[in-house]
Amino acid sequence: MTNYILDMDGVLYRGNQLIPGAREFIERLQAGGRRFLFLTNNSQRTPLDFQRKLQRMGLNVPTEHYFTSAMATAAFLHSQKPDGSAFVIGEAGLSHALYQVGYSITEVDPDYVVLGDTPSYDYTKIVTAVKLVLGGARFIATNPDVSGPQEEGIHPACGALAAPIERVTGQQAYYVGKPNPLMMREALRRLDAHSEDSVMIGDRMDTDILAGLGAGMHTVLVLTGVTTREEVGRFSYQPNRVVDSLADLELE
Numbered sequence: 534m535t536n537y538i539l540d541m542d543g544v545l546y547r548g549n550q551l552i553p554g555a556r557e558f559i560e561r562l563q564a565g566g567r568r569f570l571f572l573t574n575n576s577q578r579t580p581l582d583f584q585r586k587l588q589r590m591g592l593n594v595p596t597e598h599y600f601t602s603a604m605a606t607a608a609f610l611h612s613q614k615p616d617g618s619a620f621v622i623g624e625a626g627l628s629h630a631l632y633q634v635g636y637s638i639t640e641v642d643p644d645y646v647v648l649g650d651t652p653s654y655d656y657t658k659i660v661t662a663v664k665l666v667l668g669g670a671r672f673i674a675t676n677p678d679v680s681g682p683q684e685e686g687i688h689p690a691c692g693a694l695a696a697p698i699e700r701v702t703g704q705q706a707y708y709v710g711k712p713n714p715l716m717m718r719e720a721l722r723r724l725d726a727h728s729e730d731s732v733m734i735g736d737r738m739d740t741d742i743l744a745g746l747g748a749g750m751h752t753v754l755v756l757t758g759v760t761t762r763e764e765v766g767r768f769s770y771q772p773n774r775v776v777d778s779l780a781d782l783e784l785e
């Protein structure tokens with residue numbers, strides 16, 4: 534039976550609105566007993582936050598079906614340096630994930646500077662991050678996305694926020710989220726699934742589709758988020774399938 538890994542923002546919803554067809558597709562997954570996971574580069578929210586967000590939209594999916602770039606980042610840092618410390622620029626989803634693996638959050642000689650998606654990004658935090666990275670802290674970012682979809686349009690995301698710190702320090706951040714194979718392997722492990730039996734559904738060619746292809750998965754691009762049909766052909770790699778939305782996708 535085919536397993537499904539789905540991006541969220543731009544695939545299931547935009548802002549606080551479900552995309553037409555998304556509810557019915559997830560309900561078909563649930564009714565068919567399919568294994569599925571929501572895999573998002575959004576590091577701002579906890580799984581409980583996402584569960585309640587979808588619940589408010591009328592879609593009930595338990596918290597174990599959510600895996601974020603914040604959780605992947607925390608798992609990576611724990612594997613690199615257990616019980617370490619970090620200076621964090623990000624929201625509750627990132628801080629919570631780091632606390633969950635035993636990390637402390639500090640501005641005093643941290644092992645890492647960790648950057649995630651956040652609307653509260655200011656000059657003071659950039660200055661602190663630069664000082665700490667130049668002082669020897671390793672620079673980690675939750676995801677490389679430079680933009681993301683919102684109801685009111687495109688907004689800057691983590692990859693764009695990392696740029697000033699990278700430029701000043703000369704240190705490239707290590708990006709844990711999609712398309713990093715680390716995140717995809719962990720997602721498949723959590724599903725107890727093999728890549729050849731799994732489908733990656735996303736709205737971005739440069740993260741979702743690239744991640745799925747790199748993991749050896751069947752890939753489906755939906756046109757309800759960032760990538761347009763006209764843009765698809767410009768990439769040197771291609772998804773296995775392109776559909777307008779989840780409403781056009783039958784279960785395999």
